[in-house]
Amino acid sequence: MSSDGEPRHVLICDDHEVLRHGLRAVFRQAPDLTVVAEAADADEALSLAARLRPDVTLVGLGTQGATVQRLVRTLTGMGLPVVLLSGTDDADDLVEALSAGARGCVHTTVSPTRLVEGVRAVARGETVLDACVAGELLHRLDGVRQAGEGSDRSCSGQLTARQLRVADLVAEGLSNAEIAARLRVSRATVKGHITVALRRLGLRDRTQLAIHVHRTGRPTDRGEGRSPGG
Template sequence: MLLADDEAMVRAGVRAILARDPAIEVVAEAADGCEALDAVRALRPAVALLDIQMPRLDGIAAAARIHQELPGTAVIMLTTFGEDEFIGRALREGASGFLLKADDPRELLTGVHAVAAGGAYLSPKVAARVVAGLRSERMAGGGPARNAVEGLTGRENDVLTLLGAGLSNAEIAARLLLVEGTVKAHVSAILGKLGVRNRVEAAIAAYEAGLAGRNRRTGA
């Protein structure tokens, strides 16, 4: 994975946390968004962990470029800024995870594994803010999301429900007794039909449409 933060002390601390897990390998570090983008282009890591405020190119702009050019690399934002504006922008631009530097270090390891496996992950504090915002939107009317979900097939609806619960493609395949390639095809079809760009936006659409009540796992 790639680790990008403009503060060397922060990078050292995060790298020390990641080193606790032998399944996670940091293949490169970057001190700004341009360096991060270049490293992703050269190394194609499974995950890019980006700070938001970095020189030359901020983390959210870098996330957008990575999502557009190199969708095989999932992006997690790791920041001190948990304001709704930053969360919303990051998710809209293609981030699959959003973690706070004040979170328990175990959240970082859990989030990296979830995103690397094709899922999405929000730290509990961030998830609470997102859910609160979505609940307000649903009270004002969640018709568009419900109408979009109605256009899905029964199997796509099943996949979306589990995707909204934060399950990876492999976990969805095991739950529904499908091969992983079939799940990937369903996810691609779901994104197209819902008009969303990534799994996080699809999960949000699932919540807005009322599928969250059927979810069996939270955290994404």
């Protein structure tokens, strides 16, 4: 309950109608939480949030990452706490949404009790990170850390030997999972290397990275070995 004894107001935003209805059913079992509205997209959520000023907005990551980031950033800028509901094993969108200001994240496999507790905690001003989600984020951050090793020794626009190797394999058409298996590292580490490579080279996506490799010459042609541990 809020300080005046009234239930905390919750706004649900997700593009899956069945999920929204399921979430509403969960909150019906919590007398101190009331779902005041549902939104199927970011624009609708922003309109409802501005009018209703919910205590917590529960945002699903089913929509495009950029849309979620914009929504989270706008809501938090309005002083409205956001809890993310993630149903993906890819932590990239989570990192971006949390960086945009979200106060917590729970996985879709979480129990109804845990979900309710998480929303209550955020309504109290706390931060919530489900254990399942935390594990994915740690893997993602570990990948970024490993990809960034040696960055101080690299000039702007240049890549480390491992980043060159990953770029080479991207140009060969391998998926992140295939690259991870080839180099005997985690997929998160591969993603981290690609992220750093794109930033340093000023490229937008892996397609541009592959084109860049083919235009400038394969990294292995510049002396990079093919040892799995390289």
